[in-house]
Amino acid sequence: MSDVTRPPASAPVSAAPPLTGTVLVLGTIALSLATFMNVLDTSIANVSIPAIAGDLGVSPDQGTWVITSFGVANAISLPLTGWLTQRFGQVRLFTASILLFVLSSFLCALAPSLGLLILFRVIQGAVAGPMIPLSQSLLLSSYRKERAGTALAMWSITTLVAPVVGPLLGGWITDNISWPWIFYINIPVGIAAALVTWMIYRPRETATVRLPIDGVGVGLLVIWVGALQIMLDRGKDLDWFESPQIAILAIVVVVGFVLFLVWELTERHPVVDLRLFERRNFWTSTVAMSVAYGTFFGNLVLLPLWLQQYMGYTATMAGMVLAPVGLLAILLSPLVGRNIAKVDPRLFATASFVIFALVLFMRSQFNTDADFRTLMIPTIIQGAAVAVFFIPLVSLSLSGLAPDRIPAASGLFNFARITAGSFGTSIATTMWERGASLHHAQLAEHISPFDANALQALGSLHAGGVGQQQSYQVLNRLLDQQAFMLSANDIFYVSALLFLGLIGIIWLARPVRSSAGAAAVAAGD
Numbered sequence: 001m002s003d004v005t006r007p008p009a010s011a012p013v014s015a016a017p018p019l020t021g022t023v024l025v026l027g028t029i030a031l032s033l034a035t036f037m038n039v040l041d042t043s044i045a046n047v048s049i050p051a052i053a054g055d056l057g058v059s060p061d062q063g064t065w066v067i068t069s070f071g072v073a074n075a076i077s078l079p080l081t082g083w084l085t086q087r088f089g090q091v092r093l094f095t096a097s098i099l100l101f102v103l104s105s106f107l108c109a110l111a112p113s114l115g116l117l118i119l120f121r122v123i124q125g126a127v128a129g130p131m132i133p134l135s136q137s138l139l140l141s142s143y144r145k146e147r148a149g150t151a152l153a154m155w156s157i158t159t160l161v162a163p164v165v166g167p168l169l170g171g172w173i174t175d176n177i178s179w180p181w182i183f184y185i186n187i188p189v190g191i192a193a194a195l196v197t198w199m200i201y202r203p204r205e206t207a208t209v210r211l212p213i214d215g216v217g218v219g220l221l222v223i224w225v226g227a228l229q230i231m232l233d234r235g236k237d238l239d240w241f242e243s244p245q246i247a248i249l250a251i252v253v254v255v256g257f258v259l260f261l262v263w264e265l266t267e268r269h270p271v272v273d274l275r276l277f278e279r280r281n282f283w284t285s286t287v288a289m290s291v292a293y294g295t296f297f298g299n300l301v302l303l304p305l306w307l308q309q310y311m312g313y314t315a316t317m318a319g320m321v322l323a324p325v326g327l328l329a330i331l332l333s334p335l336v337g338r339n340i341a342k343v344d345p346r347l348f349a350t351a352s353f354v355i356f357a358l359v360l361f362m363r364s365q366f367n368t369d370a371d372f373r374t375l376m377i378p379t380i381i382q383g384a385a386v387a388v389f390f391i392p393l394v395s396l397s398l399s400g401l402a403p404d405r406i407p408a409a410s411g412l413f414n415f416a417r418i419t420a421g422s423f424g425t426s427i428a429t430t431m432w433e434r435g436a437s438l439h440h441a442q443l444a445e446h447i448s449p450f451d452a453n454a455l456q457a458l459g460s461l462h463a464g465g466v467g468q469q470q471s472y473q474v475l476n477r478l479l480d481q482q483a484f485m486l487s488a489n490d491i492f493y494v495s496a497l498l499f500l501g502l503i504g505i506i507w508l509a510r511p512v513r514s515s516a517g518a519a520a521v522a523a524g525d
Helices: 021-040 046-056 065-088 090-110 114-128 131-142 145-176 186-204 215-234 244-266 274-278 280-310 315-322 325-339 345-363 372-387 390-397 403-444 452-463 468-506
Strands: 003-005 208-210
Touching: 021 090, 021 131, 021 145, 021 186, 046 065, 046 114, 046 145, 065 090, 065 114, 065 131, 065 208, 065 215, 065 403, 090 114, 090 131, 090 186, 114 131, 131 145, 131 186, 131 403, 145 315, 145 325, 145 390, 215 244, 215 403, 244 274, 274 280, 274 403, 280 315, 280 345, 280 390, 280 403, 280 468, 315 372, 325 372, 325 390, 345 372, 345 390, 345 468, 390 403, 403 468
Parallel strands: none
Antiparallel strands: 003 208
């Protein structure tokens, strides 16, 4: 039987009055900084892998485990947020997560070997899991019900801008200082966020419940999520199911996932509240967010890869092409937040998906002559889609939920989003390479001694003093460039169609009568 422990001199967040004035501003900044720091670390190490691998004396392929280890641990801990919150309280758990994140960041920076760095990244990813859903929950409790949309707007900016800033900042730090500083920069930010959060939110601590530990559920979660993340990370390098290792991992994922579902749906105190999917608005918004974010993130990874590998862009220049996405997002997100109580969130989500589709249609027309301005225009427009992307879907997902269920719902929602991002990355890069091989073969069919264009190109190379063998290598490189461009265009085009198709899922949700799901009255779910 559950034993409820009442924290001294504290009240449930649901009963606490909204914050006002300077306290509200400081609280919002602290929670947003913690979220930004967390999300930043999912991408900041990506461009630093060659430098890390070189310093630690390992191959770049081994160095990628620095990224994978964080992602696996983070994905596993996210769905546990609901259970951990009931056991320890929102404020204690959030503050402890920040401080442990700072400590693990410090240890990552000092790591003398790859093995220790991976261990510390696992710890960092695990303690980071509760930070995003709890920052969202605490923000919603800080604002009046009619201003909850503004709270979600602040939260969404940090969540969407950080992945774009990460590679830029990580590349600059690695080039101009040294890679350990990508972890050192978390220390002052994290300490400041933890101190302010504790000072402001400690009196607003939630009640705790002594729940039994669902050891079987946790074990099954670790098995299938860990296997899934490793499979997605290694699949492309090992040619997917041509590899016995990937086939075995896939079997572990399927069997583990089925057992996890059966156990959690029958367990009295499940570690993950899967019954949230009984609510129409939760499952429709979660499905829409997962597919949309996976598509968005896959394209976010694909574009700079194409620019760097086949368009001659440096990492910094490729990052600059992506960076302007934050401009309209930052400008428009507060406007969306203020008006989401007045406008059906399904309309906002529809507008977002239409703009995403437009941007991707524009990118599907790119060619190898595209200049910086041509590449930049769709990115700027995409900022408008980003502004109306997260807020309405988060609002729909939390509609009608009691405040004590928000951490569990937010954790599960964000788990689905992050896992979908891994799927999107693997699918986009795999389809890109396979599509390029197909296009290369089709283009090569036109290269023959009887093709005028081919003869002219080879003649020009010979006239410039290039030998016959080198001429064919140059020509093959040109074919590669065209093939990968055409393959990228195909993915952009299909992604655009996918965004348009998601509009139908959004309209399966029921309308909500308030700006935030936390405060919404159940709309017939």
